[in-house]
Amino acid sequence: MASSCLQHTRISNSPSPTLSRSISNSSPFRNLNLRFRRPTRPIPPRILRIRAIDAAQPGDYEALIKDEFERTTKLKIAIVGFGRFGQFLAKTFIKQNHSVLAYNRTSRIDYSHIASKLGVLFFDDPHDLCEQHPDVVIICTAITATESVLKALPVQRLKRSTLFVDVLSVKEFPRKLFLQVLPVEFDLLCTHPMFGPDSAKDGWKGLNFMYERVRIGEEESRASRCDRFLRIFEQEGCDMVEMSCAEHDRHAAESQFMTHTVGRILEKLKLESTPINTKGYESLLSLVDNTSSDSFELYNGLFMYNKNSMEQLERLFMAFESLKKQLFGHLHDVLRKQLFENAEGSESSQEKIILPKLIQNGSVVESSQEVQ
């Protein structure tokens, strides 16, 4: 009790209902959030300044502070699509003391059980979820399922100011979908955490988080709610990259889609560690590890819903063809040269030796007479 009184005195000398206004005017939200992050932590005496000793009743005062604290820091986040990635995000939201609700269209597995273990409130009915009036609805569905899930959501039951967020691996598609399908009153934020449960198993520090504020209302409360949501990732150490969805898709087709394509091709080869690995081969194996646990559905989504992917697939194919042409072209040159030289009868016995060797792709002909 003492500590929250003391904390308040650092922020404002007004104990009246104008508290919320005075907080937002007197200091930027970021600072407020930092001060309130650990309310039970003792404040070092040197920074205490008691400004309002004759304030309102302690009871009123604390209740106000608590409400204000929760209003300005905690978010009620509804996760739509509670698969592997949704659960992965939920853990961090819960860790940061946000209130997390979840819904999944299908019920192939017991999501309620998973949710309760994580501290998440699970809903079987999307109407019930929406009636909870979450601040943020975050779409964590498979790319291919997004459109139908979004269209089936009873958005009329949400507050008109709701913030819709997506975390899909493609960005132009959900951006356009949000703009088309969702009511104009909703705020829209498109994001792509460039990591997942495997690549971020040791934390999110230093990993990229891309976002575009597609449509955020001008009111300060809307802007600050969006900032609060983004700060979840910032606080975990992500590198925050603000970028348009179109630019994301151009980069991601070259980087993420290409990585998945190469990883999936190599996975089909069932490569194994050998006793004579080179460093390069170890990079190759780690690439396969990094992509093999992602579903084909995700990969297919990256292909179908990013208009730049087809071009990248074609470029990869052409590069492969060009390399083969180089290898076989070289082989052909060597053989042809020998054939022509043989036809001219020059050093014919010597030339005949090299020819079969090349045909055998590296095996030296056994008879020493032929080689000598």
Place this chain on the structure above:
Amino acid sequence: MASSCLQHTRISNSPSPTLSRSISNSSPFRNLNLRFRRPTRPIPPRILRIRAIDAAQPGDYEALIKDEFERTTKLKIAIVGFGRFGQFLAKTFIKQNHSVLAYNRTSRIDYSHIASKLGVLFFDDPHDLCEQHPDVVIICTAITATESVLKALPVQRLKRSTLFVDVLSVKEFPRKLFLQVLPVEFDLLCTHPMFGPDSAKDGWKGLNFMYERVRIGEEESRASRCDRFLRIFEQEGCDMVEMSCAEHDRHAAESQFMTHTVGRILEKLKLESTPINTKGYESLLSLVDNTSSDSFELYNGLFMYNKNSMEQLERLFMAFESLKKQLFGHLHDVLRKQLFENAEGSESSQEKIILPKLIQNGSVVESSQEVQ
């Protein structure tokens, strides 16, 4: 002077010409080498035991010790093929106080100058090199040049006991070539350091070194010379992998050739770092870095001179084709399903919408009427 007298007393009490025999019989070579590694380092008094105070004249004695020391630890190594890899090895040989000679068939660049900076004695004429009677001749040529360089070497000028070593990235080819081309008196050791100037720029520790003792004479001096050569790599911290050349080539086609192939394909795409790199994409970029500085000649050698490479190239191609089939097959399924459903007239207005979207590979159709 004092220190070398003291050192000797630790090894043998015989100051006579039988010293060498007594050294090699009384202790394994490895221990001898360790004791002599730093002859100027003072020996702590507690381990001194003076056993031969009435020995021969100090002058004779020291000379004998010095000769024996050099004979049993220092190698005279001739590097044939003084390109990037030959120079890379030379640095470590010199660092370990071996005497290094070098020869290169062509003289496109000033090898003498490079050699003198490294402390290597360079020869323009292979006859001069061979007349120096090196203990070890190490073949560091490009795979494709090995046969012609080896055949042009005046091996008759070498001592009959010379140890021939190769460091090629393919192994069955040089093994068979050595057995066919070199006199039967020569010792043969095939090796493959699984690293190069780029991947081992921070030292050789923990990197794999593969070798096969193809033919080492039974005399102890021959066995110990081979060991001494191998110990150069062991001493730098390499993981020593004894393996047949055939087994090496099977593993290397899957690991090294595959890595180079993927690296070269990706290099053609001119991939660049983006602001939204994933960890997987960073593995991909590091793979390109790791292979791009190697020459096409090396890659072509891996392809032509390892009989397993063609099969691996075909497997990679088939894996790529299979992945494309999966992607396009899925696309086809979706389209066909829609076409059939349309033909049946069920929900035709709804289905027509999805079709153009898929054709456009991820772009949602702009008109909101069509989607709604």
